[in-house]
Amino acid sequence: MAKNPVFKKCGCRIAVTDDNGDAVIGPDGKPKMRRLGADCPQLRRGSSWNPKHGTWYFQIEVNVGKDRPRQHLSQGGIATSEDAETAVTDIRRLLALADDHADDPATAVKNRLAIVERIRTTLKDKKALPNYDEIRKNLRTGQPIIDKMTTGEWLTQWLVSKGDLAPGTARSYGIHIDVHLKPHLGDVLLDGLRTAHVHAMFAAIAERADILPAENAARRAVENAMKQARSNGDRAAANAARAKLAEMPPYRRPTGPATRQRILATLRSALSAACSEQLLTLNVAKLATLPSGKRPKAKVWTPNRVAEWRRTGDKPSAVMVWTAEQTAAFLNRAVGHEHGVLFHLIAFTGLRRGETCGLRWVDLDLTASEMTVTQQIVQLGWDTALTSPKSDAGERVIALDTATASRLKSHRTRQGKQRLAHGPGWIDTGLVFTAPDGSPLHPGWISRQFELLVREADLPPIRLHDMRHGAATHALSAGVDIKIVQEMLGHSNSAITRDTYTSVVSESQHAAAEAIASIINAGNALVGS
Incomplete structure (x- = not known):
């Protein structure tokens, strides 16, 4: 049975407790609180709703199209359940127009995305829902569904419509949009966007990049002072430093010239799509100029x-x-590490981190001393995904030197013994480099192990x-x-x-x-x- 999209909730809060029933204390020294929401006992009086407590909400899940992320439309603070039910009915009626005026699935998806974004805008602005006859007329005559769309609304719609992106690319676009483009350009009307807006955004990003190193250094100094205070047993100083840290901004990586070029490329691609949809006549991002983003x-x-x-x-x-000598010193230090062979392979063949984590035994021909790169494990935030190599050229055959092939043979023997020792719980991934239970290695963990070995080798x-x-x-x-x-x-x-x-x-x-x-x-x- 489908979940009822109409429900009632309130803003009442209750203390968060641990397994012993004691209140959990937050960094500010106060008990942590959570909202009761729809679980508040005051929402009902017996078997009926309490008219004096809480308000009505609705949340509708919209299936935009095959292989497309589902969209959600929601609103709260509604006086009666009847009003919420009416809004749900009206929204579903509007969404049905997407299929009624489409000759193919692609057009239906485009229509549905536009209608969803138009509805979302009206809900956000707390205005009346779009007029049914107006939307139907626009669809029939090919007119835009969204009047006076903002740049932020278009960026959201554009990203959702690109359902065929690789996970890493989708995440990169999303970060560019959420962290940079929307905060600076989101409220600008799409058809009012000018090159000056784009240049102003990048000027602000560059200014912020100049400030961040000093902010990061200040935070690091306070952290060091807190550690020193703890080491000296000075609890008051340590607490004061911790309180100061809570007020300081977190560590942020400055947005360098190369990243700014990629942000501009994202905007340029999104505005090109808007031009194709006849929402714009000029792609102002193509006119914007930035300092060279050449790699260091x-x-x-x-x-x-x-x-x-x-x-x-x-x-x-x-x-x-x-230097070759420094590389040799590192590899000598890594010999005793459980994944020393992994670092040896990268040093001798130039494999990417993800390609190394995704390497399978079936991709190795140790008799012929060859290795085929066919897949990689990429890191998306802290999540991981198994994907094809970075490009067509990434799918390649690499020759191995005799010593490296010999070390991989010895590693295979060790992994076999490890598998037998682990027993039936071993996870058969077929990967060359695995955790003790056979599961894939996390790329971020490998990087941390590398950093530890570098420090231990004093390099x-x-x-x-x-x-x-x-x-x-x-x-x-x-x-x-x-x-x-x-x-x-x-x-x-x-x-x-x-x-x-x-x-x-x-x-x-x-x-x-x-x-x-x-x-x-x-x-x-x-x-x-």
């Missing part, structure tokens, strides 16, 4: 840079690459993804053809490889030249003596 150039951790980092804690670039910091950069750098420095390196990494063309790594290889070559000169000059000195 990778730099090698040379002895001078390591010394400066140890002195100041500053990294010369967002993308840093270890200058790099990201796990920079191990991939290191594999490419070492290959190019060794004279491997750039086309082969491109195919190993799964880049769509060698220009990406060249643009990313040429500067690093150049530095390595200069270091090699200096080393050669040093040896020869030492020989000359001996000869001269």
Whole structure:
């Protein structure tokens, strides 16, 4: 039986209790409270509703179309159940128009999305529902359903309509829309959006990016003071620091030039769709200009840079690459780790983190010393999803060196013993790298393990993804053809490889030249003596 869309609830609150029935205390020192909502006992008097307590609500779930997220329309604060029932009936009657005036399923979906957004706008503004005859006329004559749509309303409708997006892309679009585009442009009428609005948004984002490092540093200083106070047994100082932290903004990553370019690309795509729907005649995002969002150039951790980092804690670039000696030192430290072979594989082949977590035994031919990349486990927030490689070029065959193939064989033997020891509870995922019960590894957990090993090895910091950069750098420095390196990494063309790594290889070559000169000059000195 379908859930009744009409219900009654109130704003009464009750203390949250633990398993012992004691009140749970929040960070502010006060008991945590929760709303009773529809469970409040005061809503009824015996078998009938209490007319003096609570108000009526409705919530309708709308099936927009196949493979499309369901939409929800809701409103509260309604005086009587009859009024709520009437609103539900009227909304369902409006939604039925989507199919009555569509020649194909795609048009029906488009109509339904437009009607839902029009209804949502009126509910939000607490206005009367759209006129039935007006909506029917607009559908019959091909006129827009939504009058004076805001940019925020269009962005929401556009994202919902793109049901074929990869999970990572959908999440990226959603973040761009919710965190940046809607707060700055959401209330601007779609047909009133101008390039000046777009430029003002990015000016505000850039200004915020300049402020965030100082805010993050201030928060870190208070956290360190709190830890020190706890270490000294100074409870009053620790509590004062904790109270101060509660008032401070959380850590936020500054929105850099490259991310701003991606935000602009999202807006540009959404407005292009609006132009196709004849809601706009000009895509103002195409006229907006931003500073170059080029990716930061990778730099090698040379002895001078390591010394400066140890002195100041500053990294010369967002993308840093270890020397071959530093990489070897890390791998030696990782030998005893349960997933040391995983880090070895990334260092030698340049696999992406998700590709490594998604690698299956069926994708390995250890006799031929080859590995096929066919899938990856990507991180979406903290959730994960199994997807195809990042691009068509990502589906590739990678040659393995003899030592790496041998280590993978030994790892397979260890995993077999682990499987037998675990017993019938083993989860047969077929993956090369798994948790103790056979389940997939979380990419975020792997990154944390990497960071711990880097600190234990007392090496200058790099990201796990920079191990991939290191594999490419070492290959190019060794004279491997750039086309082969491109195919190993799964880049769509060698220009990406060249643009990313040429500067690093150049530095390595200069270091090699200096080393050669040093040896020869030492020989000359001996000869001269």
